[in-house]
Amino acid sequence: MGMNPAIMMKLMQRFNIFRTQHPKFQAFIGSVTQGAIREGTVIEIKVTDPEGGEYISNIKLTREDIETVDMLKNIRE
Known part of the structure; x- marks a missing residue:
């Protein structure tokens, strides 16, 4: 199954909007x-909704996760 070029273009546009609206996020991810x-790093995500409800989850990275991250980093090359 191939990627739809129109959807990819729209996704790139959305990503650019996200980067403009949240300039510190890209620097944080880079750091x-x-x-x-x-391997062994724990990534925790906390989401707070407008009413103050909190949702928290975390994952401990495996060797396979690191391979996936490395693949994603190399997409732009």
Whole structure:
């Protein structure tokens, strides 16, 4: 199954909007991927909705996860 070029273009546009609206996020991700991402690293995500409800989850990275991250980093090359 191939990728739909129109959807890919729309996704790229959305990503650019996201980067403009949240400029610190890309810098944060860049800092984290410069050494913190290795097997055993725990990534925790906390979401707070407008009413104050909180949702928290975490994952502990495996060797396979690191391989996936490395593949994603190399997409732009």
